[in-house]
Amino acid sequence: MKTRIAIIGxxxxxxDQHVPSITGNENFELAAIVSGRLATVNGLPSFRxxxxxxxxxxxxxxxxxxTPPAGRFETxxxxxxxxxxxxxxxxxxxxxxxxxxxTTIAEDQEKVFFTTWHSRFNPAVTEAKRQLTGKRLxxxxxxxxxxxxxxxxxxxxxxxxxxxxxxxxxxxxxxxxTEIAPEPLFVSHARLEVPSxxxxxxxxxxxxxxxxxVAGADLTAIFDWRQEGxxxxxxxxxxxxxxxxxxxDGGAKLAVDGxxxxxxxxQEYQRIYAMFADLLASRTSxxxxxxxxxxxxxxxxxxxxxVEAFED
Amino acid sequence: MKTRIAIIGxxxxxxDQHVPSITGNENFELAAIVSGRLATVNGLPSFRxxxxxxxxxxxxxxxxxxTPPAGRFETxxxxxxxxxxxxxxxxxxxxxxxxxxxTTIAEDQEKVFFTTWHSRFNPAVTEAKRQLTGKRLxxxxxxxxxxxxxxxxxxxxxxxxxxxxxxxxxxxxxxxxTEIAPEPLFVSHARLEVPSxxxxxxxxxxxxxxxxxVAGADLTAIFDWRQEGxxxxxxxxxxxxxxxxxxxDGGAKLAVDGxxxxxxxxQEYQRIYAMFADLLASRTSxxxxxxxxxxxxxxxxxxxxxVEAFED
Numbered sequence: 031m032k033t034r035i036a037i038i039g040x041x042x043x044x045x046d047q048h049v050p051s052i053t054g055n056e057n058f059e060l061a062a063i064v065s066g067r068l069a070t071v072n073g074l075p076s077f078r079x080x081x082x083x084x085x086x087x088x089x090x091x092x093x094x095x096x097t098p099p100a101g102r103f104e105t106x107x108x109x110x111x112x113x114x115x116x117x118x119x120x121x122x123x124x125x126x127x128x129x130x131x132x133t134t135i136a137e138d139q140e141k142v143f144f145t146t147w148h149s150r151f152n153p154a155v156t157e158a159k160r161q162l163t164g165k166r167l168x169x170x171x172x173x174x175x176x177x178x179x180x181x182x183x184x185x186x187x188x189x190x191x192x193x194x195x196x197x198x199x200x201x202x203x204x205x206x207x208t209e210i211a212p213e214p215l216f217v218s219h220a221r222l223e224v225p226s227x228x229x230x231x232x233x234x235x236x237x238x239x240x241x242x243x244v245a246g247a248d249l250t251a252i253f254d255w256r257q258e259g260x261x262x263x264x265x266x267x268x269x270x271x272x273x274x275x276x277x278x279d280g281g282a283k284l285a286v287d288g289x290x291x292x293x294x295x296x297q298e299y300q301r302i303y304a305m306f307a308d309l310l311a312s313r314t315s316x317x318x319x320x321x322x323x324x325x326x327x328x329x330x331x332x333x334x335x336x337v338e339a340f341e342d
Numbered sequence: 343m344k345t346r347i348a349i350i351g352x353x354x355x356x357x358d359q360h361v362p363s364i365t366g367n368e369n370f371e372l373a374a375i376v377s378g379r380l381a382t383v384n385g386l387p388s389f390r391x392x393x394x395x396x397x398x399x400x401x402x403x404x405x406x407x408x409t410p411p412a413g414r415f416e417t418x419x420x421x422x423x424x425x426x427x428x429x430x431x432x433x434x435x436x437x438x439x440x441x442x443x444x445t446t447i448a449e450d451q452e453k454v455f456f457t458t459w460h461s462r463f464n465p466a467v468t469e470a471k472r473q474l475t476g477k478r479l480x481x482x483x484x485x486x487x488x489x490x491x492x493x494x495x496x497x498x499x500x501x502x503x504x505x506x507x508x509x510x511x512x513x514x515x516x517x518x519x520t521e522i523a524p525e526p527l528f529v530s531h532a533r534l535e536v537p538s539x540x541x542x543x544x545x546x547x548x549x550x551x552x553x554x555x556v557a558g559a560d561l562t563a564i565f566d567w568r569q570e571g572x573x574x575x576x577x578x579x580x581x582x583x584x585x586x587x588x589x590x591d592g593g594a595k596l597a598v599d600g601x602x603x604x605x606x607x608x609q610e611y612q613r614i615y616a617m618f619a620d621l622l623a624s625r626t627s628x629x630x631x632x633x634x635x636x637x638x639x640x641x642x643x644x645x646x647x648x649v650e651a652f653e654d
Contacts, residue, residue: 103528107553125639126438127528127632131553134526191532192643214446216415216439220503229645241419241443320439327437329641331504333541 033115033310034090036062036083038105039097040069040076043119047148048094051299057307061090080105084112091115092142092310100187103128106143110135115142117306121201121322124192133317143315144306147205151298151305154284157291158275159210162267166244167211169268172251174203176261178232184342188230195230197325199263200253204321206265206281207251213240215249217324220332225340232256232340236328244270345427345622346373346402348395350417351409352381352388355431359460360406363611369619373402392417396424403427404454404622412499415440418455422447427454429618433513433634436504445629455627456618459517463610463617466596469603470587471522474579478556479523481580484563486515488573490544496654500542507542509637511575512565516633518577518593519563525552527561529636532644537652544568544652548640556582 035058037044049071052060063069063076064083070076077083083090092115097105103123109116110132122145123129129145136143149155176199178188187193194201207215218239222231233256238249263280276285284291309316347370349356361383364372375381375388376395382388389395395402404427409417415435421428422444434457435441441457448455461467488511490500499505506513519527530551534543545568550561575592588597596603621628 124643125528126635126642127526127639130635131526131528135553191645214439214443216437216443224646241447323438323442326638326642327439330438330638331436333503334536334646 032059033057033092033307034059034061034087035092035094036060036064036087036090037094037096038064038080038109039095040065040071041096041098044094044096045071047299048096051303052094054300055303055307057310058303062087064093080109080112084114092117092306095119099124103132106132107135110139110141110143113139113141115310117144117146117302120145120147120205121194122317126319126323126326129317129319129322133315136315136317140313141315142309142313143317144309145317145319146302147202147209147318147321148298148302149202149281150205150209151301152281153294153297153301154277154292155206155209155281158267158277158284161273161275161286161291162210162212162269165212165269165271165273167213167240167249167267168244168247168270169266170207170211170238170249171266172203172207172253173262173264174200174252175254175257176263177258178255179342189225189228189340191229193230194325195224195228196232196234196253196255197230197328200234200251201321201325202280203251203253203263203265204324206277208318208320208324210265210267210277213242215240215324217327217331220328222328222332222334223337224334225338226336227339227341232337234328234332236324344371345369345404345619346371346399347404347406348372348374348376348399348402349406349408350376350392350421351407352377352383353408353410356406356408357383359611360408363615364406366612367615367619369622370615374399376405392421392424396426404429404618407431411436415444418444419447422451422453422455425451425453427622429456429458429614432457432459432517433506434629438631438635438638441629441631441634445627448627448629452625453627454621454625455629456621457629457631458614459514459521459630459633460610460614461514461593462517462521463613464593465606465609465613466589466604467518467521467593470579470589470596473585473587473598473603474522474524474581477524477581477583477585479525479552479561479579480556480559480582481578482519482523482550482561483578484515484519484565485574485576486512486564487566487569488575489569490567491654501540501652503541505542506637507536507540508544508546508565508567509542512546512563513633513637514592515563515565515575515577516636518589520630520632520636522577522579522589525554527552527636529639529643532640534640534644534646535649536646537650538648539651539653544649546640546644548636
């Protein structure tokens, strides 16, 4: 039987990715939309609030939460307490405390709670993970460099406390490295570059440690929002055996020792919904806090440096 | 049979508290000391490293880790991998990622891992918790005000990234409020006051949210390291029924509606070792990350304000 699911928050990511991925998956039936503007697609019923949806359509047992980050905790909590299974876009909440509480509520309610980190669902990331399994890392280098003026023009919230700054895109890289790394990664050092007129970093460097470090291992990440020319979202991993994996285009492409290893069209969201169907079938939650925990730990132990004021 | 235990790190807290609490508890036998300076007490054998201890005394099955915060992760990990049960002073590690990894290692090794937060073990805190159970909070106010020059003279590390600043004492208050609060607390807002020449806060304000807030609830904490006169380590909690609990002297004393409710001599460390004996008997770990998670979340969502330079 198909799971009747509603999308909460019909923004760009919902329309571009969630709608086609749900309607293209035989395990789901997209049944309704919740939108403050009463927007809809495919002629589906639309409700201003999730409470109205639940009252009108008790057979909608799952929701995909695609609202902006602010207020996600309350929305997710209400959905779980209303007895719905929840899939949520990254980042799952504003703080680690909120995610812990949502996890507890999902357990108490016996509901499925799935915190997706979409970048991980690229087939090239899965292949990189497979190739690194059982290996040790000699080198890891994240280069996540983009132009904030191009991707986040005039978005004031990203610069406010809790807005994550350059970690808003950077957390995608962290969701990939925590997925592919064959050993746990912690933050040993971090440097956060914060514009003198802003609260969140425009650039950051992170050095990772592992529990049992390989001698001479060099594991670092660079995040920069001041990249004006070509943009780069690349991760290079080198094993102690000398194999070099290069994930490029945000995890969409993989080369191994310089040869293309996989370059499928991105199927991130199709794979997200395939996994959600599996989780629903087995009544299992999947909550991964690691990408956000790395950011929190970087804030906790990081050196903060004031840099040039940033104006949009 | 008594658990043979060693103390790793023979500093002031170990000598003042751990040694008498272990020797006063019939479930333990203090068997050895690990000290880089080969310091000892009671004529006990002393070893420069824990590896030397384990090689010489395989029947020492537990360790109490009392070293300074830096390097605790490696020390705890080595103790667990050497098959020892571990009690560790607060804070248990530098980052949340490290604590998560230590928890996993303890599970894999089937060892008991006990992260103590000593302030919680005041009898007055236990009584406050009992009185708040099942109640709702209308008001919570933490006032943790002390003079950093008096308590941490010349300690450069507290001002460096990862040194926690005013949260070094403040985390004791957070360990109490997470213990006594009848509902989960998250950081909704924070304000961190950082001296212009330092990296960690000299003052902080934190506003807490709860999952299902009481209308008008006011839950805040003030941490200040610039308090020159009388020092205060006080927590006031008011229930929706109007009962007012006042924990003073860092959790040592409790008054309820203005009347002293309990003023036993502090027995924090005796109670810590009583709990460790119970955990060892039931082969159960007790890991609580909440106090450190509140600090990390405050860094993550907090507003940072530069304040006057601080000189020792």
